[in-house]
Amino acid sequence: MRTKKLLLTGAHRLAILAYIVFALFPLFWLLKVSVTPNDLLYTEGVRLWPSRTTFEHFEFVLTHSASPIFFRNSLIVSGATALVVTILASLSGYALSRFTFRGKYWIVALMLVTQMFPLVMLVAPIFKMLSPLGLTNSLTGLVIVYTAFNMPFATFLMQSFFDGIPKDLEEAAMIDGATQFMAFRQIILPLTLPGIAATLGFVFTAAWSELLFALMLISGNDAATFPVGLLTFVSKFAVDFGQMMAAGVMALIPACLFFLLIQRYLVQGLTAGAVKG
Incomplete structure (x- = not known):
């Protein structure tokens, strides 16, 4: 009975964690692309974080x-x-x-x-x-x-x-x-x-x-x-x-x-x- 309860609790927490990742990942990707230089956007392939970051996109949005x-x-x-x-x-x-x-x-x-x-x-x-x-x-x-x-x-x-x-x-x-x-x-x-x-x-x-x-x-x-x-x-x-x-x-x-x-x-x-x- 205790093992079943632990498994059920673990499944619930895993489902919640999966939902949080699913909901927040687009926001993370939004931030990641916003600090990626243009020359790396199409050359680095798919990776969680760029090898080099920049704030030039924010500067352009604010000033130009x-x-x-x-x-x-x-x-x-x-x-x-x-x-x-x-x-x-x-x-x-x-x-x-x-x-x-x-x-x-x-x-x-x-x-x-x-x-x-x-x-x-x-x-x-x-x-x-x-x-x-x-x-x-x-x-x-x-x-x-x-x-x-x-x-x-x-x-x-x-x-x-x-x-x-x-x-x-x-x-x-x-x-x-x-x-x-x-x-x-x-x-x-x-x-x-x-x-x-x-x-x-x-x-x-x-x-x-x-x-x-x-x-x-x-x-x-x-x-x-x-x-x-x-x-x-x-x-x-x-x-x-x-x-x-x-x-x-x-x-x-x-x-x-x-x-x-x-x-x-x-x-x-x-x-x-x-x-x-």
């Missing part, structure tokens, strides 16, 4: 390309989208969790239906809607589109957190003279900080890595985001993998830093949001 502009645009769009979506999702999620009103079922059903359409079939209609308003080739247009597509998931996520908080807390606060909004702002929101962190993290990452709408709605470098900017390293006849991978490493930094800042709340949020109290 439009990557800093792409970086700034992505930060603005992702940050604004995450902030707007989290605020709106908190309000709408609270309403769905606490109130009963006519049409509530149909609103939820409509939000679910919007998640069933492939995004590619919506590009042309959205472009035709935004173009007369002057919102194509602008960061504002991207924020609006990203907000619309992230709202349903963020709303359901926040609703799951509000469902796990007893209504007695609000009722006690209102008995003491607080309004519904005061109870929401001063009591409920602080208790849902893990959920807010989880929502911020998911929405920020989704906006940061989005390519389809950024590619179709943006036509110039002034409003291009980082995923679109990565395509500038691809020409008609060649691909500069070193510079592209260096830009990819730089693109990972903000998302990693963001998750490091909110990781404590994020872990609590992912576990708490999965269970309704």
Whole structure:
């Protein structure tokens, strides 16, 4: 019995280790190619680390390309989208969790239906809607589109957190003279900080890595985001993998830093949001 348990534990750990290697190896390869000189990329063959390293790709990306502009645009769009979506999702999620009103079922059903359409079939209609308003080739247009597509998931996520908080807390606060909004702002929101962190993290990452709408709605470098900017390293006849991978490493930094800042709340949020109290 003990031997069987040890074998099972070992198998579980081996599976976890294999998954970690599978998940992290592409990131390792990204870093490896980004510090490999161009003359070694195609001559050394397959090896875990180059015989000689260089930071010339990073230097080029920072000083001789439009990557800093792409970086700034992505930060603005992702940050604004995450902030707007989290605020709106908190309000709408609270309403769905606490109130009963006519049409509530149909609103939820409509939000679910919007998640069933492939995004590619919506590009042309959205472009035709935004173009007369002057919102194509602008960061504002991207924020609006990203907000619309992230709202349903963020709303359901926040609703799951509000469902796990007893209504007695609000009722006690209102008995003491607080309004519904005061109870929401001063009591409920602080208790849902893990959920807010989880929502911020998911929405920020989704906006940061989005390519389809950024590619179709943006036509110039002034409003291009980082995923679109990565395509500038691809020409008609060649691909500069070193510079592209260096830009990819730089693109990972903000998302990693963001998750490091909110990781404590994020872990609590992912576990708490999965269970309704």
